[in-house]
Amino acid sequence: MKETGIFRNTLLGLSFILFVGALYLIFVYVPTEEGMGIVQRIFYFHVPVAWIAFLAFFIVFLGSIMYLWKRESKWDVIASSSAEVGVIFTTLVLITGSIWAKPIWGAWWTWDARLTTALILWLIYIAYLLVRSYATHEQQAARFAAIVGIVGFVDVPIVALAITLWRTQHPSPVIFQGGLAPPMLLTLLVCLAAFTTLYSLLLIQRASIKNAEGEVGKLKELCS
Amino acid sequence: MRFWHKAIAITWKDTLSEIRTREIIFSVLVFTLLVIVIFNFAFGTSQEMMALVAPGMLWVTFAFAGVLSLNRSFILEKEEGCLEGLMVSPISREAIYVGKMLGSLLFMLIIEAIALPIFAFLFNLPILSLQIVIITVLTTVGFVAVGTLFSALAVNTKAREMVLSILFLPIVAPIIICAVKASDSALSGEPWSSLFPWLRIIGAFDAIFLVVSFLIFAYVIEE
Numbered sequence: 292m293k294e295t296g297i298f299r300n301t302l303l304g305l306s307f308i309l310f311v312g313a314l315y316l317i318f319v320y321v322p323t324e325e326g327m328g329i330v331q332r333i334f335y336f337h338v339p340v341a342w343i344a345f346l347a348f349f350i351v352f353l354g355s356i357m358y359l360w361k362r363e364s365k366w367d368v369i370a371s372s373s374a375e376v377g378v379i380f381t382t383l384v385l386i387t388g389s390i391w392a393k394p395i396w397g398a399w400w401t402w403d404a405r406l407t408t409a410l411i412l413w414l415i416y417i418a419y420l421l422v423r424s425y426a427t428h429e430q431q432a433a434r435f436a437a438i439v440g441i442v443g444f445v446d447v448p449i450v451a452l453a454i455t456l457w458r459t460q461h462p463s464p465v466i467f468q469g470g471l472a473p474p475m476l477l478t479l480l481v482c483l484a485a486f487t488t489l490y491s492l493l494l495i496q497r498a499s500i501k502n503a504e505g506e507v508g509k510l511k512e513l514c515s
Numbered sequence: 516m517r518f519w520h521k522a523i524a525i526t527w528k529d530t531l532s533e534i535r536t537r538e539i540i541f542s543v544l545v546f547t548l549l550v551i552v553i554f555n556f557a558f559g560t561s562q563e564m565m566a567l568v569a570p571g572m573l574w575v576t577f578a579f580a581g582v583l584s585l586n587r588s589f590i591l592e593k594e595e596g597c598l599e600g601l602m603v604s605p606i607s608r609e610a611i612y613v614g615k616m617l618g619s620l621l622f623m624l625i626i627e628a629i630a631l632p633i634f635a636f637l638f639n640l641p642i643l644s645l646q647i648v649i650i651t652v653l654t655t656v657g658f659v660a661v662g663t664l665f666s667a668l669a670v671n672t673k674a675r676e677m678v679l680s681i682l683f684l685p686i687v688a689p690i691i692i693c694a695v696k697a698s699d700s701a702l703s704g705e706p707w708s709s710l711f712p713w714l715r716i717i718g719a720f721d722a723i724f725l726v727v728s729f730l731i732f733a734y735v736i737e738e
Binding site (some may be wrong): 431435 | 664688734
């Protein structure tokens with residue numbers, strides 16, 4: 292118990308340092324992008340948050356499979372905590388994207404491929420969280436959520452494929468084609484590290500709260 | 516082929532009960548007709564407008580009809596305690612899934628077979644073509660593949676009707692997009708080649724979700 296406390300505090304400290312560094316890099320160090328101006332700086336938060344949201348849903352998928360296979364509540368705790376963090380991160384992606392889109396595209400929202408995919412993704416995992424609250428008991432909630440976690444994640448590539456064929460307006464990824472200047476890449480990587488630590492921290496924190504809730508529930512049952 | 520005998524027996528049971536009660540097909544058809552009429556109020560009746568919104572209208576109507584009829588599929592089983600009966604009988608869970616899925620597929624196709632001519636009749640559009648029929652059949656397979664899984668899940672929760680639509684609609688969003696776009700091409704008389712990219716995605720969706728639902732259906736009804 293004590294060791295996880297130390298681990299969590301280390302993560303907290305690490306993510307704090309990384310975020311301070313990231314803010315310095317974004318606002319002071321990195322040069323302003325030529326075409327878009329100052330608003331482009333939101334990219335350094337937007338892209339890592341989007342990646343981590345995907346990672347979170349992948350963890351939901353793995354946790355769901357493991358739960359159905361092993362039936363240990365720890366897998367469900369991991370999956371559902373990750374889904375909650377993933378929904379928050381997807382919300383952030385939609386918000387930061389809109390802030391960027393308003394000056395660049397002239398509208399908060401367009402039905403572009405990736406925006407729409409993110410929105411559908413968000414709706415699927417909202418449904419995941421809703422199913423849990425509609426279940427009649429704890430094990431059923433875990434089992435049903437696991438099914439949605441698997442089906443939802445399998446759906447993601449098809450959603451992306453269909454919507455991409457439907458329309459594309461989002462700037463195409465420049466990151467893997469070496470189209471990013473070195474200072475920008477550095478800033479992006481630091482931001483990515485910062486959000487990855489934040490995600491791990493939130494996941495561990497949420498899972499431990501859920502475990503505590505489970506313990507309290509068990510104790511209450513014993514007393515009544 | 517014992518598996519198929521059992522699955523078909525379940526489909527036959529559903530068909531027989533549907534023939535006697537006419538609970539699903541008839542009410543969903545009335546619902547479909549109502550949606551068409553309401554859309555008509557919303558979009559007006561000019562021919563150009565119709566040609567523009569018809570593909571979307573068609574698929575919104577069928578998606579809603581699908582939610583409605585798939586909901587009934589397991590509510591009937593649950594209310595009469597039939598699901599417990601099925602589960603204690605020597606039938607694999609997978610056979611139950613295939614049987615129920617084929618039953619829902621049959622009902623949906625009958626509903627669509629009646630609704631499509633009504634569409635064509637009311638809106639004066641060339642809806643009755645081989646292209647539209649193929650799009651409809653493929654998309655409906657996708658609907659019932661996912662829908663049967665979620666219907667069995669939803670029926671055990673506290674808010675049955677709501678849960679199915681909340682789960683079903685975002686998951687089938689990609690095939691609704693493809694069906695709308697493909698129908699759009701078909702209605703404007705474009706050749707098969709322009710439909711092919713959309714049909715391919717619908718086909719992939721069908722194949723993937725038939726397999727996934729088949730594999731995890733047992734976990735839905737295990738209590």
